[in-house]
Amino acid sequence: MDFNTLLRGALPTLVANISDAAGSNTTAFGKKSFPDGILETLAPLLGSQFNPLLKSFMLFYKVAGSGILFGLDPTILLTLFGFFWAGNKLWRQVYMTIYGIVQEHLMATIHINSGDEMFLHMMRWLALQPGLVNSRSLTAETTSKTAWEEEEQDLDITKSSISADGSGVYLNFSNQEARAPPRFIPALGTHGFWFDGRFFRLHRKQESLYDDGGGGGGGSSSSNGVPAFKERENLTISCFGRSPDPIKKLLQHTKEQYYKDHHAKTIVKRPNSQNVRRYGGRHSWLHVAERPVRPMKTVVLDEKQKVQVLSDINEYLHPATPRWYANRGIPLRRGYLFHGPPGTGKTSLSFALAGVFGLDIYVISLLEPSLTEEDLSALFNSLPRRCVVLLEDIDTAGLSRPAVVDNNPSNDDKEKEDSSTNGGRKGGGGGGSKEDWKVADLARELKRQPAADEKKGISLSGLLNAIDGVASHEGRVLIMTTNKPETLDDALIRPGRVDLQVAFTNATREQARELFERMYEADATTTTTTHGKQQPKPNHTNEDDDNKHMTARRRKEELSIDVIEGGYTPIAAGADNDERRSLTPEELKDISAQFAAKIPPGQFSPAEIQGFLLKRKKYPRRALAEADKWVAAMVLQKASKTKILQVQ
Numbered sequence: 001m002d003f004n005t006l007l008r009g010a011l012p013t014l015v016a017n018i019s020d021a022a023g024s025n026t027t028a029f030g031k032k033s034f035p036d037g038i039l040e041t042l043a044p045l046l047g048s049q050f051n052p053l054l055k056s057f058m059l060f061y062k063v064a065g066s067g068i069l070f071g072l073d074p075t076i077l078l079t080l081f082g083f084f085w086a087g088n089k090l091w092r093q094v095y096m097t098i099y100g101i102v103q104e105h106l107m108a109t110i111h112i113n114s115g116d117e118m119f120l121h122m123m124r125w126l127a128l129q130p131g132l133v134n135s136r137s138l139t140a141e142t143t144s145k146t147a148w149e150e151e152e153q154d155l156d157i158t159k160s161s162i163s164a165d166g167s168g169v170y171l172n173f174s175n176q177e178a179r180a181p182p183r184f185i186p187a188l189g190t191h192g193f194w195f196d197g198r199f200f201r202l203h204r205k206q207e208s209l210y211d212d213g214g215g216g217g218g219g220s221s222s223s224n225g226v227p228a229f230k231e232r233e234n235l236t237i238s239c240f241g242r243s244p245d246p247i248k249k250l251l252q253h254t255k256e257q258y259y260k261d262h263h264a265k266t267i268v269k270r271p272n273s274q275n276v277r278r279y280g281g282r283h284s285w286l287h288v289a290e291r292p293v294r295p296m297k298t299v300v301l302d303e304k305q306k307v308q309v310l311s312d313i314n315e316y317l318h319p320a321t322p323r324w325y326a327n328r329g330i331p332l333r334r335g336y337l338f339h340g341p342p343g344t345g346k347t348s349l350s351f352a353l354a355g356v357f358g359l360d361i362y363v364i365s366l367l368e369p370s371l372t373e374e375d376l377s378a379l380f381n382s383l384p385r386r387c388v389v390l391l392e393d394i395d396t397a398g399l400s401r402p403a404v405v406d407n408n409p410s411n412d413d414k415e416k417e418d419s420s421t422n423g424g425r426k427g428g429g430g431g432g433s434k435e436d437w438k439v440a441d442l443a444r445e446l447k448r449q450p451a452a453d454e455k456k457g458i459s460l461s462g463l464l465n466a467i468d469g470v471a472s473h474e475g476r477v478l479i480m481t482t483n484k485p486e487t488l489d490d491a492l493i494r495p496g497r498v499d500l501q502v503a504f505t506n507a508t509r510e511q512a513r514e515l516f517e518r519m520y521e522a523d524a525t526t527t528t529t530t531h532g533k534q535q536p537k538p539n540h541t542n543e544d545d546d547n548k549h550m551t552a553r554r555r556k557e558e559l560s561i562d563v564i565e566g567g568y569t570p571i572a573a574g575a576d577n578d579e580r581r582s583l584t585p586e587e588l589k590d591i592s593a594q595f596a597a598k599i600p601p602g603q604f605s606p607a608e609i610q611g612f613l614l615k616r617k618k619y620p621r622r623a624l625a626e627a628d629k630w631v632a633a634m635v636l637q638k639a640s641k642t643k644i645l646q647v648q
């Protein structure tokens, strides 16, 4: 609001009111109180939001004017107030002008858009800066940790073990959300911070952009075409000096911090929701998990096959390979087909490979109902330079699937016609008009009606286009998995699209032995990778933390739950000591071999064997003793094709 304009407009009426009221408004002390009618004059000028303020001011004016409070002349007060206001405005103008000149000529600036990964790096880093976190203008964010995050192990088991049933045997985590501290980041506006001995200025600004739904944002096409406003944030980082190098250094630092312990983790990404996906860029993929790297040796597979895949991918990812491919005019792509029965390790190997090569894994399910062919191409288009793309269960995608959903309304009409001419469908009763339908018919009909946005799936050509079309990103490792390789179209698995096939089978005796040994070997050895290197510890754990973890783990183990004959029975600490006593390597080898001899080769998937062992995870001898019974029950169950397990 411009004070001058306001005053100029109000002054004539003000003066008139004051002179009219001059005689009658003189107080006992000879001072002038506030003239009647002035409130009515000013109120419309200032707007309704200023009315309470104006009323308070009037009251003050009257009190001051009556000499009760200060005995000051109210007109002097009003003038002072006006000067103060104008002075403040003037100072702001001068400050902004000087700041603008300084920023333009003496400062370097870099802008970051919230659509870019760098925005995340910066925000994560800012949340860790004590100087900023203690600032007075913050935005609080709820954070939730994944099961994999190291902090989870810090949970004080003694506190969380006060179970709802009061027994103290079962762990209780009802308090976990309350214990998770919120994250604080600088709020919208301007902040200052120091990095590397330099002062930086950060400006967070939010803007609303109108998106007409035509898929403009990020270059990806809109799937639902609904126009809407979208919020976008802009970070402006500036520092004194004409070179932006210090800011570049800061950005590089935030990026390094963000990925600091990622070498011990595999990042899993999936397509984002349809609405967010259309903004493209980093919005295409949703970061769903960060798992600890799966050591290659935990995947039980024929060693020759494993080495073949590993060396093939290693060769492909070598920095000299792109030139080699380019010189020969071959597209830089490599595709793998992992096929075999369910639970034989196809997904596990994909994750282990991503871990070995330190790549993020991008998982796409072609069954995702909202995934269109354009989306698929856009998703392939926004892949990073090197990554693993896991296309799961490609046989179940819309490729060779019969059209289960009939979207054609004319067919519906035809059926309805048929039903009426035939006297209605099963139990339709008489005329077959909608009114005569029974509830069952109605339910069936509702099931048949697809949702308006339901898709038929991805066609073969759509998938091929995404895999090796113009939009396809070169440099990625594409892994496709299937349980039914024989149903796949030849075009999909021709060389160039699938360069190496890996067959997975149900467990052999050797694999059963390996699974057993892996399950019961000492925990310490499981932290080594395939290369025999020790996994680096997360930065924040020190010796004290380690001790804390050890105690927590031991307590957890003491409170562990045992399985007896398919039923869970809690056992007290110290019981069954002989069973729990860890095995010497020789004993373990011996028991593993005995166990393997009991497993019929090629009948059980590694997942099934792992499931059996997991339920006896601290009792190798018991697992060995109960193996015969389990095998017999499983063979019977498979023969009778029942899904109900008699022995677990």
Ligand SMILES: Nc1ncnc2c1ncn2[C@@H]1O[C@H](COP(=O)(O)OP(=O)(O)OP(=O)(O)O)[C@@H](O)[C@H]1O
Binding pocket: 298, 299, 300, 301, 340, 341, 342, 343, 344, 345, 346, 347, 348, 349, 481, 482, 483, 504, 605, 606, 607, 608, 610
């Ligand atoms: N060869 C294997 N070595 C080690 N563990 C395995 C193996 N096969 C299966 N498993 C275990 O079984 C579980 C399921 O395995 P995974 O998801 O890799 O199977 P899959 O072949 O991808 O199954 P699906 O075809 O149903 O997707 C995992 O917990 C995994 O650890």
